[in-house]
Amino acid sequence: MKIAYRHFLLCILLLSGCLSTAFAKDHVVWRLGEKDGFCREFALHDVAYSDFSKRYTCVTTICQIGTDDSRKIPCAFPGPKDVWAGKQSGELLVRFGVGRIAPQTRARLVLDFVEVHPYSPPVLEITVNGFRTKVQTPAGKNSSYFQNRTTDSHDLAVSVALPEGTLQVGENRVSVRNDSGSWVVWDALTLTADAPVTASKLRDKVELLGAKSSPALMYGEGQELLQPVRMQIANWGAAREAEWGYDGRKGGKIRLERGLNQIEAGIPESFSGREVTVAVQAGNKPAGSVSVRLDTVDKWTIYLVQHTHTDIGYTKPQTEILTEHLRYIDYAVEYCEMTERYPDDSKFRWTCETAWAVKEWLRIRPEEQVRKFMKYVRNGQIEVTAMFFNMSELSGENAYKAFLAPVGMFKRYGLPVSTAMQNDVNGVAWCLADYLPDLGVRYLTMGSNNHRALIPFEGPTVYKWESPSGKSLISYRSDHYNTGNHWGIERGDMGVFSEGVFAYIDKLKRQQYPFDVVSVQYSGYFTDNSPPFRQGVRTDSRLE
Structure with a gap:
């Protein structure tokens, strides 16, 4: 009886340990949307997907936890095979702050989908701070989801385990990019941790996310020939003025609304065929710089x-x-x-x-x-x-x-x-x-x-x-x-x-x-x- 009693106690202790471990992994750091099989918590859930490009100037979306919610994120996340989105890779950038976190904390990012393109399910590139990986999404069933908004698909999701120490005190970022394939429809995005994580408020700031030149010419205000450069600038605060420049030269003033801004500017034609450094400054503070190659312009x-x-x-x-x-x-x-x-x-x-x-x-x-x-x-x-x-x-x-x-x-x-x-x-x-x-x-x-x-x-x-x-x-x-x-x-x-x-x-x-x-x-x-x-x-x- 004593031996059996000890075994019984040991089983209880082991079971208790398993349950505590399971519960410890269920600390929700943040969640966007609800896992309910519908995308109604997201933007564009009630309009034709052909309106995507009319409502958003690009297929990149930014979201700040504590300030924004899922209503800022389009329900459709396109891939490079989607003509209706210009054959561009969808990108989602989530910014959030952490106040306190144990050094050995492990986290998990779970992406739930209402539907996934059945014939070309995409590969998603996921980056969390310095950690990066790629995951294959499961195939859905209804390629006409945007026409009839019905699905027989279930349990469409990908889960990514983040190594210890990936999350950090201060500013954190999760980036999801549609690397190849077609679309997914968001159901929920959830970040969990195996230990409590407290949130912190982030400071407002402006940052240059990227810039891209076009192999074309346009006329400036003085009818001078310029090569267009499109800057992607995140403004994580209220609307404000900023300045841009190239190779140490002043480019001009720009107006930045809250959120993601697509700003087209022009660099003199004489720089064509060269690599230039495009920089942005807001409130006398540098907001980032990137190198841009100005391709030679051909006549077509x-x-x-x-x-x-x-x-x-x-x-x-x-x-x-x-x-x-x-x-x-x-x-x-x-x-x-x-x-x-x-x-x-x-x-x-x-x-x-x-x-x-x-x-x-x-x-x-x-x-x-x-x-x-x-x-x-x-x-x-x-x-x-x-x-x-x-x-x-x-x-x-x-x-x-x-x-x-x-x-x-x-x-x-x-x-x-x-x-x-x-x-x-x-x-x-x-x-x-x-x-x-x-x-x-x-x-x-x-x-x-x-x-x-x-x-x-x-x-x-x-x-x-x-x-x-x-x-x-x-x-x-x-x-x-x-x-x-x-x-x-x-x-x-x-x-x-x-x-x-x-x-x-x-x-x-x-x-x-x-x-x-x-x-x-x-x-x-x-x-x-x-x-x-x-x-x-x-x-x-x-x-x-």
């Missing part, structure tokens, strides 16, 4: 081609979609009329991607409207193309022959047709190398789609397509038919748009694209069967 010409992208039955039934496309041509004529006195590069332009809608429009619209349409075709604001639809070669050569008949009708109207356009359906039938030249069509342009399809070229390709009979077309295989939308052209956010343009040019250079001219397609809205939109006109005018 980008032709922006707007079209609807005809895809019958994809967005609406066949019985409804023709009416939509007829109305789009009406809009295009109206926008041409509204902008015909603009500078030439800023006029509205529209490409009729398929002959189908044009054929029906010419048949039923009044003569006065048709005359306007022909006027804008002649002055280069509207172009009519040869293909009846975006067609697969499975339809057969005879179907192609019949579908090209409207080209003859257009010529009787006096409408020139020199180009055929094929989008979304990758590749084109061999017979067209014979049929199109016979109709006076000299050019073929194609926009590819790599979703569930193979793309035979890495980048845009120009070539002469010659048939066995010797007839030929000058052919241009561009990238995706919505490449401009991948840059965010329809949103009107010049910051996001310019980043997309520069990243694209950089990609072309790496691919050794041999020209300094490129054609890029886009639609007025980021969808198939899109109406025209004048946002691109306003973007063009600001790019001049």
